[in-house]
Amino acid sequence: MHNLDTLLDQLRQPCVRDLAWTLLSPGLLNHGALPLRHPLAASRWWHEPPQLADWLRQQEHDSTALRQYLAQGSSRLGRYYERLWQFALHAAPDIEVLAANLPIRQGGHTLGELDLLLRDAEGCHHLELAIKLYLGPAEQAGEDAEHWLGPASEDRLGLKLSHLRNHQLPLSSSPAGQATLAHLGHGAPKAAGWLGGYLFYPCHIPCASPAVSAAEHLRGRWLRHSDWHRLEPQHNHWQPLPRQTWLAPARIEEQQRWPTERLMQWRQQLDEWAPAQLLVRLQPRDSGDWYERERVFLVNDHWPHAPLMRQSQ
Numbered sequence: 001m002h003n004l005d006t007l008l009d010q011l012r013q014p015c016v017r018d019l020a021w022t023l024l025s026p027g028l029l030n031h032g033a034l035p036l037r038h039p040l041a042a043s044r045w046w047h048e049p050p051q052l053a054d055w056l057r058q059q060e061h062d063s064t065a066l067r068q069y070l071a072q073g074s075s076r077l078g079r080y081y082e083r084l085w086q087f088a089l090h091a092a093p094d095i096e097v098l099a100a101n102l103p104i105r106q107g108g109h110t111l112g113e114l115d116l117l118l119r120d121a122e123g124c125h126h127l128e129l130a131i132k133l134y135l136g137p138a139e140q141a142g143e144d145a146e147h148w149l150g151p152a153s154e155d156r157l158g159l160k161l162s163h164l165r166n167h168q169l170p171l172s173s174s175p176a177g178q179a180t181l182a183h184l185g186h187g188a189p190k191a192a193g194w195l196g197g198y199l200f201y202p203c204h205i206p207c208a209s210p211a212v213s214a215a216e217h218l219r220g221r222w223l224r225h226s227d228w229h230r231l232e233p234q235h236n237h238w239q240p241l242p243r244q245t246w247l248a249p250a251r252i253e254e255q256q257r258w259p260t261e262r263l264m265q266w267r268q269q270l271d272e273w274a275p276a277q278l279l280v281r282l283q284p285r286d287s288g289d290w291y292e293r294e295r296v297f298l299v300n301d302h303w304p305h306a307p308l309m310r311q312s313q
Contacts, residue, residue: 007053008248015067016060021248022084023052026216028132028195033212034165037192039085039127042120043092055091077243081131081196082115095120098186106176114172117181117189126172126189128164131247132157132197135222135276135297135304142208148199151276151297153304157210164193200297203230222276222297228267231296237282238263238296250280250292257282257290274300 004024011017023045029036038046045052059066066087073083082101089097099117103110116127134148134157141147146158169191171177178188201207203223223230231238239258241250258266270277277298282290 007056008251010057011060012251013060013063014245014248014251015070016056016063017248017251018080019059019066019084019088020056022081022196023056023088025196025218027214028197028199028217029161029193029212030214033161035169035190035192036194037125037127037190038194039089039116039118039129040092040095042094042122044094045092051093075244077246078131080244081247082129085116085129089116089118098124099184102180104171104174104177104180111174111176112168112171114177117172117186124187124189126169126191128168128191128193130160130193130195130197132160132195133200133246133297134197135200135299136202136207136210138202138205138207142201143211145210145212148210149304151278151299157212160195161212169193198295200295203227203296220295220297222299224299224301224303225270225274226301228298231279231281233263237290238279239282240266241278241280241295243278246278249295250282250290252282252290254288254290270300272300273302276300276303 004020007020007024008017011020023040027036027038040046040052045055069087070080070083073079086097086100089095096119097116098119099114102114102117104112104114114126115129116125118125118127132150132155134150134155136142137147137149144158145161146156148157149155172181172189172191181187181189198218198220199209199213200220200222203221204227209217237257237260239250239252279296279298280292281294281296283293285291
């Protein structure tokens with residue numbers, strides 16, 4: 001595929017950068033974890049990367065359609081990620097999107113929904129998509145997916161895999177799923193998942209990768225508030241990112257860059273129980289922009305037990 005870093009250097013609009021990152025970034029999981037399939041696997045865009053790169057540069061030139069499409073959906077990060085995929089797959093020259101977020105109901109109850117139903121040269125496919133960020137254990141075995149937690153500590157990589165394997169992927173082949181697809185005139189699809197995102201390793205503490213992870217997965221670090229000094233803020237420029245901008249590596253205009261004083265005030269105002277904050281280390285480029293060179297989750301000193309501890313007080 002086209003080199004993502006090279007392409008991102010040519011793209012400035014945040015939504016187009018997120019689109020490129022969604023389509024080209026490596027997945028989190030290896031193929032032994034569960035059935036996996038990149039949504040573009042059978043597309044000409046996948047086998048002839050320059051065509052995809054040209055299409056992305058066209059979106060950079062005129063992003064009106066993309067911005068209008070995204071504005072019609074939820075601002076939640078997971079839904080935003082799904083909408084980016086949907087926009088691209090509708091535009092792909094050799095893929096037919098049959099349905100998106102298709103509810104499966106039985107007896108008046110909704111059992112779930114199929115993220116994507118598409119047809120390409122390899123047949124009909126039910127795909128489950130997700131964007132995930134997990135933090136590795138500081139004391140437990142990193143190989144175990146159960147020990148990798150979401151920033152809010154409520155989600156676990158092992159739990160997500162179990163939900164995909166036991167509920168989401170089998171949904172299209174369940175009696176209710178088959179009935180829904182037959183009513184729409186579609187046959188039995190092949191079910192697979194695709195997870196994008198980042199795995200964050202403890203800062204300055206050895207931690208093995210989860211056994212289910214892809215070797216090329218994207219990485220970051222995490223540390224607690226009391227270890228802030230380990231980031232050497234006096235020698236580096238760090239800046240927090242809003243949740244809606246957690247996908248593609250940050251590219252920040254000079255006028256958007258936080259001065260050191262603002263970052264210090266921001267840190268001092270963080271509550272003792274503040275939720276996890278994603279920060280990026282920025283470096284200047286000759287173009288005058290600042291580019292992300294590393295990303296780190298800053299968690300409170302009670303993490304991952306803060307929610308339970310706070311409720312007990």
